[in-house]
Amino acid sequence: MTGDTPKLRLVASRGILPAAALLLPILFVGFNGKGLLLGIAALACVLLDRILRPPAEPQPLPEPVAVLAEPVGMPQLERVAGAVVPLWAGQTAHARSEMEEAITGLSSRFATMQRNLREALEAVGLESSRNLQAVIETGAGSLASVVKDLEAGAKARATVLNKIQDLAAITSELQGMSEEVAAIANQTNLLALNAAIEAAHAQGLGRGFAVVAEEVRKLSMRSGTTGNAITNKVAWVNASLLEALQATQNFAQQDVEMIRNAEETIRRVVADFQTGASALADSAHRFEGVGSDLGEQISGTLVHLQFQDRVGQILQSVIADMEKFSDRLQHHPSSLEVDRWLAELERTYTTSEQQAIHRGEQASGSADSEITFF
Amino acid sequence: MAKTIMIIDDSVSLRQVVSIALGGAGYDVIEACDGQDALSKLTGQKVHLMICDVNMPNMDGITFLKSVRNLPAYKFTPVIMLTTEAGEDKKKEGQAAGARAWVVKPFKPEQLLMAVSKLILP
Known part of the structure; x- marks a missing residue:
């Protein structure tokens, strides 16, 4: 009960004075505008004085030592302490238990988060690899098309080569024909010579000349046939040469077109590779940054979780x-x-903070590891 | 093959924090809640390093360390004491019992990993 008196005094000093300042002018002057005005003015003065006056020094709490050492009131203290201290212990233990449970759950979630993040990063790496694989497969398909074009070019070259080989064979045949024509010419010359001789001897005997003339005629026919054959062959050779020429010209045009297509395909494939590689590099760079930031945050969180x-x-x-x-x-x-x-x-005590508090010093949280190697 | 580290601490959350830090670096981690639990779990295991708290129920860290040094298989296995105790007397006690390092909580994961990589057996 001794503690109640100062408390009541404090309440009285804080509450009665402003109330009196407001009510007394009203009582003396009357509940009218003038009285109310005076009352409000008096209340304002009291409140202003209270605001402007420096606050009183707080009263120091009684020393626990003095309470424990004081023999008077020990039974009350025993009863209170005996009842309250177990409650403190229970409440504190409960708080500790709840904190342990919460932090354990937090740590578990954190571990799950870290595992999921690692798996996600690995999956992203896999996805990038798959994208690159797709780019490579597309590039391989395009390059296969280029190879196919080149094979078509090679086939066209083979056709031209065959034509030229045919021409070579015909040339050889023409040479044989030419030799035969030369032989016929020799025979014709010889027969003509004989005919001239016989004509000189016979005079009236025209029969022998007629035989020679017949032979000359046959030779002429053979020469004509051979000449026609040579003419035909030459015409065929000319046509073949024209065909070969046309084929070569076409092939040259195809070559130009094919090379242009191949260059375009190769340029596209290289560009795709560059895009894929660049995306992969960007992705890797981005995730490297994210991973680094996350790593720092996780490291810092792990320090805090130890509280x-x-x-x-x-x-x-x-x-x-x-x-x-x-x-x-x-x-x-x-x-x-x-x-x-x-x-x-x-x-x-085990922590330096406990010892600091015990000495009445400010406890500063230790945020840095202290490592001693033996 | 991943190296195996045993963490011995009565605080579940701290064991988890250590496991996260070591697991992220590629180590396999075995957890034990006190010295007795750790001794029972050491049987039949190949542990390359131990991280041990000092103040624990049933068997404290210093007693555990002395017991471990009597096991032929773990006579030279490095042990890092991880504790809130920062007093020099306790550190000397740990050193005398065979600890290789003394880390005061809270620890930074990278510093603990540095100590582990420095001490762990090949």
Whole structure:
């Protein structure tokens, strides 16, 4: 009850004065416009004074040591502490348990996220490979078309070659014919000579001359036939040569067209390869950047996720101390020695933050690994 | 073939964090919740390195380390102590028990991986 009096005083000093400042002018002057105006003015003065006045220094909390050391009120303290401290311990333990559960779940999800990301990155790599494979297959098809065109060109060349070989054979035949014509000419000359001789001897005997004349006529016929044959063959050769020439000209045109097509196909295939390779490089570069950023974020998150372990140890220390305190209050309430208690508590600390708080210093979170090699 | 690392810590979340860090680097990870659990899981296993907490129920890290050094198969297996303990006395105790490194939590994954790659057996 001793604690209630200052509290009531504080409420009175804060609430009654502004109310009085508002009501007293109204009471004295009357509930009219003038009284209300004076009341509001007085209330404003009181509130302004309260705002402008520097705040009072906060009252220091009573030292726990003084409470524990004070023999007066120990039974109340024992009852309160005996009841409250187990609650503290229970609440803190519950908080620790909930935090452990939440962080464990978070870590599990994080692990799943990392695994999924890795699989996604691998899948993207596979997809890029498949795209490149498709580009390669398309390119291979196009190049096969070029090869087919080249084969057609080779076949056309073979046709021209065959024509030329035919011409060579005909040339040989023409040579034989030419030799035969030459032989006929020799025979004709000889017969003509004989005919001239016989004509000179016979005079009146024209029979022998007639035989020679007949032979000459036959030779002439043979020469004419051969000449016709040669003429025909030459005409055929000319036609074949014209055909070969035309085929060669066509082939030359086809060659130009084929080379232009081949160049276009090769250029397209190379461009496709370049596009595929460039897309693959871009993709790899982009995912490299994403992977790097994610790696840094994951690394940083892994550091932060460790807070549960440190907080858990701190809370565990507090819980153990609370339980110890509760037990001591129940069984040996008179044996509480503050200095000894605090020393024992300090020995349970594991983190530098706990020790800093115990010394009354600011606890700074440790964010960097400290590694010592032995 | 991937190297195997055992993490011994009573905190499930910390074991998971260590597993994520090591698993991402290609190591196989075995988890144990305290020294006793770790000793039981070492049988029939080839473990190339151990990462061990100090304060654990049932069997603490220093006791576990001393027990491990009595096992012929793990006499020279590197052990990294991973703990919130930063006191020099504790570090000396760990060194005397056969620890090869002392890492104070919270650890940065890349620094733990650096220590692992430096110490792990071939």
